[in-house]
Amino acid sequence: MFVDRRPNFIVIFVYCFIIVNIFLIIYLYFKTPQLDNLNNLYEIYKEEIKRIYGNEQFISMNLNNSRGNCGSIGDMMWRTASMYMIGKLLNRTVYYESIYKCFTEYKQEFEITFKNGGQLIKLMNPKQKYIKKISFGIGCCDFDSPYRLEGENAQIIQVTGSEFKSFKYFEDSREEIHKIFEFNEDIKLAADEAAEGIFRNYTPEHRLCLHTHRHEYIEAGQASTLEFIEGSIKFVIQRLQSTNLKNIAIIFFGSDKNFLYEIEPEEGHNIYIPSINNTSVYLYFGIKYCDSLIITAPCSGFAWWMGYLMPENKNGNIFYNNCNGYCKCNKQFVQNYFMPNWVPLHKNKTDGIDIDENIY
Numbered sequence: 001m002f003v004d005r006r007p008n009f010i011v012i013f014v015y016c017f018i019i020v021n022i023f024l025i026i027y028l029y030f031k032t033p034q035l036d037n038l039n040n041l042y043e044i045y046k047e048e049i050k051r052i053y054g055n056e057q058f059i060s061m062n063l064n065n066s067r068g069n070c071g072s073i074g075d076m077m078w079r080t081a082s083m084y085m086i087g088k089l090l091n092r093t094v095y096y097e098s099i100y101k102c103f104t105e106y107k108q109e110f111e112i113t114f115k116n117g118g119q120l121i122k123l124m125n126p127k128q129k130y131i132k133k134i135s136f137g138i139g140c141c142d143f144d145s146p147y148r149l150e151g152e153n154a155q156i157i158q159v160t161g162s163e164f165k166s167f168k169y170f171e172d173s174r175e176e177i178h179k180i181f182e183f184n185e186d187i188k189l190a191a192d193e194a195a196e197g198i199f200r201n202y203t204p205e206h207r208l209c210l211h212t213h214r215h216e217y218i219e220a221g222q223a224s225t226l227e228f229i230e231g232s233i234k235f236v237i238q239r240l241q242s243t244n245l246k247n248i249a250i251i252f253f254g255s256d257k258n259f260l261y262e263i264e265p266e267e268g269h270n271i272y273i274p275s276i277n278n279t280s281v282y283l284y285f286g287i288k289y290c291d292s293l294i295i296t297a298p299c300s301g302f303a304w305w306m307g308y309l310m311p312e313n314k315n316g317n318i319f320y321n322n323c324n325g326y327c328k329c330n331k332q333f334v335q336n337y338f339m340p341n342w343v344p345l346h347k348n349k350t351d352g353i354d355i356d357e358n359i360y
Contacts, residue, residue, distance in 0.1 A: 041129040042154050049130050049155050058124070058156045059083070059092040059149075061164070062133070063100050070102035073109070073279055074301020075163065080110075080120050081177050082164035086146045092157070098123040113280040115182045130156050137161025143168040143336050165301070166336040167308070174312070181309060183284045191285040194276050202270060204249035206240060208233070209290035211306060212254035213297035224254070224296035226262060228321055231353030232294050232345050233265045236319055240292065253286060253303075286310075292317035294345075308339065318342040322356045 042049065061083060063070070070076050087094035096103040103123060110117030132154035137144045143166040149157070170177050210233060212224035233250065240248055249270045252260045260273050276282045279302075286293070286306040291314055295303040298321045307318040322334060322344035334344065346356040 042132045042156065045130055046155070049126075053126075053155065056155075057090075057092045058095050058126075059087050059090060060095050060097060060124075060131075060156075060158045061137070061162050062158055062160050063097065063103075063162050068100055068102075070100070070106055072301055073106075073283070074303075074305050075165075076106045076110075077181065077305050078163060078165045078301055081180070082166070082169035084120065084180060085170045085173055085177075086149075086164075089146050090149055093122065095122045095124040098125045109280070113184060113187055114180070115184055116180050117184075120180060126156055132157045133160065134158070135160050137164055141165040141337050167339055168336060178309060181305075183280070187278075187280050187284050188288075190278065190281040191276075191288060194274060194281065194285055195289050198272055198274060202249070204270065205247035206245045206291045207249050207251055207289055208236060208240065208292045208294070209251045209253060209286055209306075210294045210296060211286070211300060211303035212252065212256065212259065213300040213303065214254070214256045214259055224259075224321075228345075228347070228353065229263055229294075229296050230265060231347070231351075232296065232319060232321070233263075235345065235353045236292065236294060237266065237269070251286075251290065253282070253306075290314070293319070295320040297321070298323045304337075307342065315339065316341050316343075319345050322346045 061079065070079075083094045086092075096107075098104065103121060107118070107121040107123060110120050114120065132152065134149065134152065134157055136149060136159035138161050140163040144161070146169070149159075210229065212229065214224060237248060249272060250265055251272045251274065252263065253274070254260050257273065265271065274282070274285060276285060283302065283306055287309045290306070290310060293303070293307050293310065295307060295318070297303065307315070307320075310318070318339070318341075320338055320342055323346075338344070344356040345353050348354050
């Protein structure tokens with residue numbers, strides 16, 4: 001039987017091709033190790049980045065962690081205020097990726113709402129290979145010290161966090177935050193006209209405001225409840241009356257009007273439910289015309305900013321649902337979220353509402 005012992009050139013070619021490619025891959029791996037980590041691509045393009053952006057340094061946040069959703073105006077105000085102060089500390093320009101439609105929408109809304117709104121949201125879309133991504137501010141409501149970013153020398157950095165809901169990012173900059181969120185005259189005028197209509201025939205000595213939030217907070221266990229609302233109104237009114245305030249009006253805030261009409265506070269007080277459809281006007285109305293505020297849905301960013309932007313002499317009259325020490329926003333700790341001079345309320349052992357003396 002004849003056996004063909006001539007070499008199979010096809011098999012030899014395949015083996016040689018495989019071996020050459022293996023050596024090529026090994027060579028490229030050791031010759032250009034930075035390609036093994038896409039986050040280091042910015043090192044390769046340093047000169048190109050500088051040609052495009054000059055010497056200006058930038059910082060942004062990653063909205064992918066919020067599934068590309070900017071959230072409510074309160075959420076966007078949190079993000080904007082915290083990033084503004086982080087950028088200022090690091091001497092970096094804050095930008096927001098224009099690929100997300102909600103950033104463009106909030107830029108337009110901020111321009112209408114705030115005097116400095118057009119400067120607060122800078123839209124850019126640098127190539128991903130230009131950006132160094134850094135793990136920072138991952139927890140929605142925890143404080144991550146910006147000082148640990150000081151040593152970063154990449155021209156464009158993007159932090160992985162997206163919410164930054166901690167007052168500690170701007171703890172010593174209250175006046176500056178009030179300034180960047182100064183409302184436009186049109187918003188102020190609309191709120192003043194609404195107040196004139198509401199209080200035309202009655203001028204209360206003190207306006208106690210109560211903010212509610214239901215809807216998507218119900219499933220998350222963060223929604224306002226009638227039990228807490230009615231108990232907190234009773235407690236706060238007694239506290240106010242102990243300071244010789246007698247003529248107290250109550251103003252209810254919330255988008256679920258049917259729920260607001262279910263609230264049964266103590267008799268003897270005028271109740272108001274402002275009919276204001278514009279969110280920004282609604283917010284400014286509360287900031288200007290509330291003398292005290294009860295935050296019944298602890299994670300409501302809208303209510304938080306209503307309280308924070310109230311005049312400083314009223315800031316000690318802000319009460320919030322402590323919710324057993326947590327806001328249930330990823331188990332956030334209250335010491336990072338609520339201002340220290342705000343008053344925490346909780347249900348006591350007799351099912352009444354009073355001050356929680358052990359929040360920390």
